[in-house]
Amino acid sequence: MNDSAGDTLRSQLQALNEKFAERLNDELTELDQRAEQLPQAREQEQRRHMMFDLHERLHRLAGTAGTFGFTTLGEQSRVLEQRAARWLDAAKPSGQALSAFVSAVRQLVAAERAGSLERTPAMHAERQDAMAAGCRIYLLEQDEEAGQAMCQTLGNFGYEVLLFPEIALLQTAVQGQLPDALIVSQHDGELDAVSALQQSLDAPLPLLVIGHRVDFVSQLAAVRAGAKGYFTRPLDVTRLENSLENILNLQLSEPYRVLIIDDDEDLAARYSLVLRNSQMLVETLSDPSQLFDVMRAFNPEMVLLDMNMPEFTGIELAQMIRLNDEWLRVPIIYLSAETDINRQMAALLKAGDDFITKPISDNALAAAVYSHVQRARSLSMALSRDSLTGLLKHADIKEQAALEVERALRSGKPTSVVMLDLDHFKQVNDQYGHAAGDNVIRSLANLMRQRLRRIDSIGRYGGEEFVAVLPDCPADQAKRIFDEIRERFAALTFHAGARTFSVSLSAGISETNGSASASTLLERADQGLYAAKHRGRNQVQIAQPD
Template sequence: MPDDAVTEPEPIDLPDWDTGPRGWPMAAASLRATVDDPTARRATRLADLQNQVRCLIQRARQEKLRVLLGVLNRIDQEIDREHAQGSADLSRLNRLIRYFDRLVQHLQKTQDDTPEAIALYTGSTELPELLEDSLRRSGFGAHPIHLENPDPALLEHTGLLIYLARDTADHEREFTQLAELKKRMSACAQSLMISQRDDFAIRAAAVRAGIDHVITYPIDSARLNTLLTGARAYECDDEQITVLLVDDMATAGMYWRKQFARANVRLLFETRPQAAFDTAIAEQPDVILLDLYMPEMDGVDLARIFREHPQLSDVPILFMSTEERDQHRLEAKLKGGDDFLNKSIAGDDLIRMVRYRAQRYRQARAERRTDSLTGLLNHRAITSLVDSELDRAIRQEQPLSVVMIDIDKFKHINDTHGHPSGDRVIRRLSTLLNTRLRKYDGVGRYGGEEFMVVLPATEIDAAVELIDRLREQFAEIAVTTEAGDTIHCQFSAGVAGYPEHITPQEIISAADGALYSAKQAGRNQVMARHYED
């Protein structure tokens, strides 16, 4: 058998890796040792490596390590590509494993259950305080990068590149270097320039360099948080996307299922309109592909039905047909479609289009759910989360706690130190909540200086204890005002939940009542509202 022949991975005895953060460095070391093993044939190395990677994928899913899971999926896909095409030095595979190793190092260092996404910054050695806070809240870890000699492992897999443009910089030279960096980054990575200048020339130069967004001083925190939320949603390779294909030809489903499977796209296929509608409601796809002409109902009418449902009104709908008449295509778009694709489209081109549409949809959805000042869920999103988490708690027979938090004497803070200082206090509390709670806990800005926290599978007494610790930590945080003074702030909180209360409205009302009691009792404390109260 030739050295490059594809062999099925044989079962191997994998190391007895510990669970939790400590076990991942051993896993990363094992991957490096396997790919670098000079005594094994290339095909054997790839087979053994894929065996390990697929075991780690299962483990990452179990431990809910989304970022590690995304990189492991990319490594698995790259191994498939190497089996099919091959490269003498496995250079791209080595870079992916180096990137995985960096994330694992972060996991070990911080003991954080979810490694950060990476944001690279250049042009300055220091980050503005507002930018640093916003990156942290959005789930990005900031790493400096040199324009002259960037680390390819970081560059190729980063989700965001930030250029801090200085007045004294040689912008023409740096923009040329930035344009080269952009070519080496993932097609889904976003780029942002923060500039002390605001004129047509520098904006035009940024566009020529491929910079996606420009923010000028003074930094608009609302727009910055919106852009970071969108960039986080743009991480195309980390998560699988879901596509619903509706076509009366069963062979179409079989063909496209094979095409999408290799691109980390989950395909849902239906041949009948009613089943397609039910599937769309239940699965919430990122993109819908519709055949234009079907025997029971044409695609245009089905698209109108989708558009009328509130859960599907914004989902991208792409028609697929051999229809060539411009007037018919235009009518289809005007009645609910976003685009029109020929059925003969190449597989790779459809995958690119579907992924692009899904990313834009996810970005817009994330922005609609996000509070612009804090980057947390907004009022509508956090109250909707109470509803969905209550449904889950009832199905799984688990407790649920909801917390209402209000910053004490906030009006006095605004009146004494100004509204920008008040915004700083709000951002400090949002950062504390966002970084100290579990990834699956919900944190939102309910309105003004009031926040809501949703804690699944948490008894009320445990929630009170947790929020009380956060209250103590918040009181210790020093906030610098616009005038340069240092202030400390406090908050009060109320807790209620299921099964003591059985509807979303009852739970929120009870938590709000407990918050009122905490305020009446002297502020700076956490109180619970049980059913008998």
């Protein structure tokens, strides 16, 4: 590029930077005002709507600020965007987390306006890789070497881990920004301080404790501090990560979905308000003729059904729902003033699972619905998920692949199917035992869950073989993703007694092409996996279309 052309480009970039800076001032004002208004919202739905708006604004800012040289602003916006997403995903969002988030947003705006955030020249500004999309973990560990090793291993799983060698530093950090979980290495007096810290919060943080002994007194102290898991040295970090992942999945699970069918719209509205206030997603239906459309669109996990309606009985509607195999797992709870036990039994024998007798208090309604829908979700998960990994079973991941391939053919957007397999896994079982082998399988499942998107599907296809379905993702991008997963997995250290070992994986990838079926894509991915094994293992290969 000659000097004249370079000057022209710099001039144009400068003009764009100035235009962005003018727009940025307005965006920061709007961001600050909306953050200020967020805690004032009384209804949870309104708060969620406002948080979603802030999430979208931070998303846009994270994607544009770095391009125009506002590097730190972009990076911090990305972090705040992820915090907003975690709050939105939580079944019961924390008020403390909300307050901390609002404070962080307003501090970021103030820092940018004060000019205290670092910038880079726009000509060379590149969008930085975002912080790992996983959860933020605070680790209290006096042994710096052990702490750094733990940070590295958990980092491979996608967590952002901050190490604190002293309890006072941890306390200060928690006051500034809440983590998603705490891991504490047990030392004299520290658990008492951690327990006091937990009691000072609106809601205690998920806590895992690493002790030096397995005796009763040590574990009692951990439980009193609020521990959800207890581990001893030598520490199996992959087992600790599995416990951490299970705890955080409970924290961030999707809200329960409840459908209320009642011709009394005012009563249905009240029930809906009560359940929404308990962090559930609720749809109401007063016209039963729309039943099937609403069931398919909303996909409820539970149906609350009025027994007596002008043109239909609740029993008839329940029987109609039960005619469809896809809804056999959905519990149906009758809402009725009927107290005759014989009539209730007759209704339950035809269809339905339980009765809630009108009138019912708000608290009793919320408790009854919550217990039923929680059990229903657990049962559904148990039926469709592999017990060892929590991933979809063979038949279910094949069904998900078929759904995504059909969607890709309609939208014209690519979907990638990935088949992967652990290398030399029989040797792992033979040399270290099946318990160690199960730990390896579980760790790979957790790693994939951490590194992939919420819209991606993962299943255990067989023994040590897995399938992943990535919508709106071309094969070359899927390869980059699974090469990273492969490298992170190979860096993990597994324990079998006093022995340690590592395991690698191989993968094959296929991409939707023309009218190829899901079974064809699975076959191609399997061919890619075979090629990866044949070429030396520990690699990812893209299968060539026929």
